[in-house]
Structures are given as structure tokens and as C-alpha cells.
Amino acid sequence: MSIFDDTRADILSREDSALEGRLPLAVEEIIEAELEYFNQSVSITNHNQIPDTPQIPIQNPTTWLKIPDVICCFVDMEGSTKLSASLHDKTTAKAYRLFTETAIRIFHKFGAAYIDIKGDGVFSLFNKNQPYTALAATISFKTFVNEHFTPKVQKMTEQYVGGHFGIEQKTVLVRRFGLKSYQNRTDRQNEVWAGKPINMAAKLASLSTNNRLWVSDRFFRNLKDERAIHSCGCPNGEKVQLWTKEDLSADSRFDFDTAYSLGSNWCEKHGKSFCSGLVKLDNEN
Numbered sequence: 001m002s003i004f005d006d007t008r009a010d011i012l013s014r015e016d017s018a019l020e021g022r023l024p025l026a027v028e029e030i031i032e033a034e035l036e037y038f039n040q041s042v043s044i045t046n047h048n049q050i051p052d053t054p055q056i057p058i059q060n061p062t063t064w065l066k067i068p069d070v071i072c073c074f075v076d077m078e079g080s081t082k083l084s085a086s087l088h089d090k091t092t093a094k095a096y097r098l099f100t101e102t103a104i105r106i107f108h109k110f111g112a113a114y115i116d117i118k119g120d121g122v123f124s125l126f127n128k129n130q131p132y133t134a135l136a137a138t139i140s141f142k143t144f145v146n147e148h149f150t151p152k153v154q155k156m157t158e159q160y161v162g163g164h165f166g167i168e169q170k171t172v173l174v175r176r177f178g179l180k181s182y183q184n185r186t187d188r189q190n191e192v193w194a195g196k197p198i199n200m201a202a203k204l205a206s207l208s209t210n211n212r213l214w215v216s217d218r219f220f221r222n223l224k225d226e227r228a229i230h231s232c233g234c235p236n237g238e239k240v241q242l243w244t245k246e247d248l249s250a251d252s253r254f255d256f257d258t259a260y261s262l263g264s265n266w267c268e269k270h271g272k273s274f275c276s277g278l279v280k281l282d283n284e285n
């Protein structure tokens, strides 16, 4: 019998012979079972690629997958606290949908291996051989925020609501926790990506202002192609270096010292061809 088969009613009604004690028996049983797993050894299987979600372990309590150099793109709203569910409920509802749903659908179109919502942001995971795709997807979403999201929300609320964008890359452990199925509900389980890239991508994103994308130097080292480093040359034919070096050595939240930030969005004339050209580089690998 699974320890999760007990329901709340059991806690209240089940005969509990001991009247004294700190915790209800059902709670004690959960804790005991988990402490037992804690004492068992863990089995970690190396996996070169991010697995399809149904393949992520949930039943065997000691099994994990380890995936090297996962790329995490994180986006959330800059200034979302200016949107209020009590004051402007309809505008807030629309803004959340426009930002979040568009992010999920763009990352999906670019073939992200995994997408989820974290807080009021969205993160997407790409395999280590997809750096240009991860970058192209994030710049595409960033361009949307700049061109459509911010001006539309500004028009309705007279507030600046922009986007935070961050990308980081590192090894993760993954498994699913929770109840595999419970009355057809899926809210009692989720994938847990243990390791730094998701938190670091979110923290990098939180540093970004004015529609800039911040990436760690670990991710930046993937970018060798000219189109990811220099501009197309518009409007005056002068190709400029796109990235600004950012010093994070004084910020103890990061386990790297250098990040790079990008202000530009897809160019009106060359965006399409740069975007598809970059994605193609990953497919050639």
C-alpha cells in the first residue's frame, strides 16, 4: 500500500490508540517512510538528453536521471507588481495570458524539450546541442515583448511592464515527486530539476532591465557564429558587437563571475533569416 493512499478523512477518523504525542499517526507514518528512503542509497542514471516527461522516474523512490549541460531559458514580467488583480482585474488577466501563453507557445514551436511555469514566469529547457535554438527562441520572445506586449499594456494601464530574460546552462538531476495519480488530478506531482540552471537563469533574468537578455558565460561560450555575436549591420551597414560583458564577481548568488547581456531584438529586415540561420546551426551538429 502506498503511503499516499490515506486521505484527510483517515487522519481525522482513524482509530489512534495513543492519545498523547506530537503528530497524528498518519503523519508519523509518512515521515517514517520518507526517513527510510533517506537512508537508502540513491540510483543515478546518466542521460545524455532531456527525456520525454513520461520517462522521468516517479515510482521508484530512489531513482534519478542526471543530464549534462542543460540549457535553461527563463522569462518573466518586469514590473508585474504594477498589475493588480483587485484594481485592474481585466487588464491584469489579459496581460498575464498574453505574456505567459505566448512564451509557452513560442518555446514549444522552437522545440524546447521541457516547458513549465515557475512563479509567474516561464522556463524552457533545451539540450546541450541546441544553444542557437535556445537563443533564437528567447530573442523571438523578447522581440514580441518589445514590439507588442509592453506597448499594449502601457496603453491600457499607463504603466511600463516589460520582460526579464535569462539563460544559463549546467548539469541537472531530475525525477518526479508526488502522487502519480490521484482522482485524475495532476496537481499533486511535478518534475523537480535539482541543480543550478533554473534558479540561476531566473536570478540572471531578475538582473535584466530595459528588455535586455542576460546569459551566463558558460552559455555564452557556445556562441561562435558571427550572426549570434555581431549585428546584421542595419541601418548604416556597420556591424557592431551585440553583447555587453557584465561583472558578477561581487554577487555571491552566482557561481560564475561573468555574464553577457544583449539589448537588441530581431531586425525588421534580417530577423527572419538570422533566426532560421541560427536554428539550422544546431541541426547541423
Ligand SMILES: [Zn+2]
Pocket (backbone or CB within 6 Å): 232, 233, 234, 267, 268, 269, 270, 271
Ligand atoms: Zn538588419
